[in-house]
Amino acid sequence: MTPRIPVSVDLVVLTVRFAELCALVWRRDRPPYAGRWALSGGFIHLDEDLPAAAARVLAERAGLPGAPVHLEQLRTYGYPDRDPRQRVLSVAYLGLAPDLPASTEAHMSWRPLTELSEMAFDHRRIMLDGIERARSKLEYTSLGAAFCPPAFTVAELRRVYEIVWGRTLDPRNFHRKVTKAEGFLMPTGHSTTRDGGRPAMLYRRGPAELLRPPMMRPAKDVVRL
Amino acid sequence: MTPRIPVSVDLVVLTVRFAELCALVWRRDRPPYAGRWALSGGFIHLDEDLPAAAARVLAERAGLPGAPVHLEQLRTYGYPDRDPRQRVLSVAYLGLAPDLPASTEAHMSWRPLTELSEMAFDHRRIMLDGIERARSKLEYTSLGAAFCPPAFTVAELRRVYEIVWGRTLDPRNFHRKVTKAEGFLMPTGHSTTRDGGRPAMLYRRGPAELLRPPMMRPAKDVVRL
């Protein structure tokens, strides 16, 4: 007889708003961990693929149906006591989103990391793993643009990097790096003054997914979480 | 009622032998997929942590108890039809091992990739994901040494890189890179002539896990699998 285990999908959905890295969470209203912040999650259905379950949780539980969120599998958490009621295996997904309104209907809200020191279950560990994945993916992929609106300026992209990495970056060197990286940015032909000052060119995400050579975080930030 | 699913752990254990990248596999002797190569795996026990399950499968099913194998979680595969008998969720682990004898008792053998074009279930996809993980980890970590014996020469480490990446590397530039990388190699004070020619210094793995800046694969190999 093979042991069978309940399996859930939990989502670490990150965005950048008000110059802070925020996660999409809700406040539990019943035990266990009543009053603590929790990631959105749900049990997978018996005939459901994992990416489909993640998309469903994003739409139904996280309240972001159809939103342009980059979703990728993060890792699986299976420590037997992670849920005190019963053993639950959790396949965590990482979502990177532009600054979208949180669904009040789904009781979700964006909270900066500083407010999330106490979370339900092992959700803080999962969230920290997601943040570290996001930080390292900005180094060697073009995923930083997933935090931006469809058309964005180089400075807006730079602020994403600065906030996710927690370091200021030289605007001129950053500009050189991303505009010279083949396929990272596609000019839209338009510009905007929404950031003040001289109008900035607007770009869309290009087809390139990898950044070669990578843009390394300044060494100070390489410390483990 | 929450749906419960059987969960297995499958192991992609890789090594370098006879100048080839090899995976540890066994030949299935019953349906489904009778006669095909399969990864070692097993169902997780009800009270067992995932790393513990992976270690147990490595010892009992893969026949490598106590062997110095680097194990890390790879990813989770959950497509409903991946096992035709019943839905099984598989948490895959990647193992990197030195050239160890395969256990005949466990009916395991090391097979080069070229022999593994047809495998049971989705094991080829899992194995390819493991290989891609290994290839990319060689770029930015010191894990190449996990394929080597406890004491090894720079040339032996270089051959690991060459075989895993499928590219020849310049011996002098490689030597400079790894010997100047802080904490990658620790001199043992001994040397060996087992590779012929002038005696080579023997090193042990150093404490560093990350290689900064990374050693990038030549661009030709960056293509997706």
Add this chain to the structure above:
DNA sequence: AAAATAGTGTCTATTAGACAATATGCG
């Protein structure tokens, strides 16, 4: 000595890091 492999050095191209100067909007 010849062959084989290890290890060091040198030159150059590329890239990152620091920083100056110019451009173009707005109030």
Add this chain to the structure above:
DNA sequence: CGCATATTGTCTAATAGACACTATTTT
């Protein structure tokens, strides 16, 4: 104009890629 931000450019340091040379063993 004066201010804010964008964009281009320049100089320098670090690193990678290409390649020559010397060192130390075995046969």
